[in-house]
Amino acid sequence: MMAMPKVYWTEFTHPFFQNQPLYLAATNKGLCRITWPSESMDTLKSWVKKQVLDAELIEDEERLSEYVSQLRDYCDGKRNTFNLPLDMRGTSFQTSVWRALTDIPFGETRSYSDVADGLDNPKAVRAVGTANGANPIPIVIPCHRVIGKSSALTGFRGGLNVKESLLQLEGYHDYTKKGHVRFQF
Structure with a gap:
């Protein structure tokens, strides 16, 4: 058994x-x-x-x-990388997106297009967005570092105010404070 x-x-x-x-x-x-x-x-x-x-x-x-x-x-602002074992549970595409997110340096952002391009799948922008939103290990897998091509914060399951706070914690301020209305809570 x-x-x-x-x-x-x-x-x-x-x-x-x-x-x-x-x-x-x-x-x-x-x-x-x-x-x-x-x-x-x-x-x-x-x-x-x-x-x-x-x-x-x-x-x-x-x-x-x-x-x-x-x-x-x-x-507390004392750490900018994580050194933890991860057990990512998702589809192979989702886990490939999540692994790509871990390569975005602290204090920097990428667009959904950048992530799709990095996966050699430039047409998968929406799928990257969906996988980003399904990230089960936020912060450690930094889905907050993905913003719109126009620098808009776009959607965020944790709430756009949390996304903005996380980016500010990392010293990143070069974004437009707007996103999908569904996520503005």
């Missing part, structure tokens, strides 16, 4: 996110999910149920302490 897969989780709060909780989850392979402040524990549970079949969700602050430490250092 196979052992039930385990997903470990903890809560992370920080003044950067107005002390609203983010939930971090990891498997034995690495970090697999970070929720946004606008998302709940139910969001995490639902994601785990879909992505890690028959998983047992276990709260384990100690096991996730290094993930929390690096995220806290980033939010």
Whole structure:
């Protein structure tokens, strides 16, 4: 009989996110999910149920302490890269996009077209946007560093105010403060 897969989780709060909780989850392979402040524990549970079949969700602050430490250092402005194992769960196209996002340097941005071009798939701009929006490990996989070709912030699952705050934290200010109306909360 196979052992039930385990997903470990903890809560992370920080003044950067107005002390609203983010939930971090990891498997034995690495970090697999970070929720946004606008998302709940139910969001995490639902994601785990879909992505890690028959998983047992276990709260384990100690096991996730290094993930929390690096995220806290980033939010405190003391870290500009992450050195964490990741367990990316998505399609092969999604994971190729997410890997490309990890190559965008701290304090810089790329357009969706730039990312598509970098994947040698220049016509996949919309698909890149969709994969970017489905990123399960935001901040560590810096989906906030992707903006529109016109320098508009465009859509962002975490809310455009969070995207703007993350870019400002990284010292990036060369953007237009607008985006898809659906994401302006």
